[in-house]
Amino acid sequence: MYKDTIEKLTAAGLNPGKTIAETKKETGKDLVGVFPIRTPEEVVYAAGCVPIGMWGGHTEITLADKYLQSFCCSIMRINLEYALRGVYHDVKAVLIPTFCDTMKCIVENWKLALPQVPTIAFAYPQHHKLQAGMEFTIDEIKRVKHELELALHKIITNEEVEEAFHVYEDWRKTMREFTALAAQHPEIITAKKRYAIIKAGCYMDKAVYTKLVKEINEGLKSEGPSTFKGTRAIVTGIMMEPVDVLDIFEENNIAIVGDDLAIGSRLWRTPAREDVEDVYQKMAYMIRDIEGDTFFFDPEKKKGQMLIDMTKALHADACIVMMMKFCDPEEYDYPIYKAELAKAGVPELYLEFDQQLSSFEQIRTRVQSFTEMLV
């Protein structure tokens, strides 16, 4: 029964610690921590390990204050807090990309916070469309592979990387299908379930996870027309947490029918090139072909139009902005697409939050007012 699978993955996404422990037990594989965003998980997977997403959590911060001021992105502070508490002592290596100024510093502090685990820092090229940029992507991915080999004491063959890439391509394709089907059935895939199911993928073996999502997709295909009568929204941002926010959406009968989230469609909306043979070239082209992503150079700032197009294509009523406090790149993008959404007549709800947020009354009131306004 696919609805049991929905419940299973929802629970998995909402309980990362338990899910990670089960993944380790069930697969018997070693775990490698992967920071946000778009870490080349294929290389980790090729090494026979499970990449585990490191997306912060919901906790008090005390130890991380040794390294970071309070005006730092909560995902990064909490990751560091967990590292200092020993939560990640079991991972075999940690991959950290340097996408923003905060992450550049996190790389440096992380080496001290978790000295016993190899830190593998790397950068994607902001000039992702230039030839020099594509060569840099390939050089960096190969360097990451080499450093992983040293950390894991094993050789990762190119064939293993190719096989892993196929697993991930299958996952990306499956997730594109899932989000499309979920948009057709918000009465089944509610805002919270949608997000939790997606997030579960950060903590599971992708092959195992993809199989389960395929079950859900098949189940959704067998459903009749949707009975959903509430608000259809798209969402943009890094993530939708704390998950209490999702309860508020559900209370107000808001469904998420499309997303531009870092834990979400940004990970899979760019398909691989079929006319490219070499797996590293494929990975570089995938980075090259990214459009309208907050974390990649985009002088045309395509995000606003992409949000407008998504709203139209999915017959959404509004766009919700989940602004991660202290995330510079996201904060810079906002005024540009805010104006574009307004010009296009797309209602927009801006919610600022961090992972430590514990009082939700103000957000509840704003969400209520917004849905009333839409009616």
Next chain:
Amino acid sequence: MAEEVKLTSKELLNQLTAKHYQGALEAKAEGKPVVWATSICPDELLAAMDLTTVYPENHAAAIGARKEAMTFIEHAEGRGYSSDICSYARVNMGYVDIKHAEAQDIPMPDLIFSSTNICHTVLKWYENIAKELHIPLILFDMPFNHTYDVSDNCTKYIRGQLENAISQLEDFTGRKMDYDKLAQKMDMNNATCQWWKKATDWGKVKPSPLNGFDMFNYMAMIVCMRNSEDGHKLFKLWYEELKQKAEEGKGPWNSAEEQYRIIWDGIACWPHLSTTFKTLKKYGINMVTSTYPSSWYKVYETNDLDGMAKAYTGNYANRNLNYGEDLISGLIKDFGVEGVVFHSNRSCKLMDFRCYEVQRRITDKMGVPSVIFDGDQTDPRVFSEAQFETRIQALVEMMEKNKELKRRGDL
């Protein structure tokens, strides 16, 4: 022929600043294109193309020092810019709309030239301006050097971008790059950087003839005049003045004596420049150096694009903690530094989120006391005069204790 009036370097600095901005405004009025560039970028390429360039970070600092920043900051925040992003960016975003500042006006850009060696922020900031003004953006992506040295991969990638930038500039101007002229600009850049370093090195002398807050002012010119005759002349003159002062045994100020020698780590608090300067001076504290002299020391072999790539990606802000520790430890040793003031600058996450660890390391390694204060480069709301003075008093106590131990031979 009238005898040339000999200017002091400060007079020349003021004259050149006026000339720089006036020249840019006139160029725009004449229909010539104007470039906005970041503070440490390979602008030799622009100079070789005869492009008039202004530097919004310099401009924002001038607006901040004139206590005019809030007009622009409030405007930017009103448009949806978070108060947590860089205040230089907020000032500049506001200026793009308001287009007039009492402190100084600058012409609107026709091209952006931005380099991420100083921060990732400038990528997003200038993406927005390029989009809003419908102008091209030439970006240099200089990845953070998480290894001690600049890697060959990064050098190759940046070199590729330099070559790409040349062709973008050729498209923009409709002219071919004059490589002889580029070589001349590289030569001039190297020579000016040498004078900048030689001048700021006078801070090593005790007492230091260099007043570090003057360095903040001269810094604006090393940003925008590294490859010009004017810049070369200015820094040579400044060097000669400092040399003379040093030879005469003169310290940083006429009205007080240098008691303590410190490093100020981070950008100045421009809106509170006078307060911070006077507070330090009150206790006889002179900032003898900072990480800035090396940040603009962009010396490389002329015509060597790999060398140029390495030089431009190799500044302090783009280097790892081990490098930062060594740089500051070296400055402490070479400049006889007795204390460090870290500016926890709300605008500059790249500097802030490493400073706690840098502080611990230099305390352990060099035994030099330090304090951290909260401030911002242009947003006047973050700084507290009382907190600043309390921290400085604490630093003085610690430095005095060390002095006493040294006098007793215990340190």
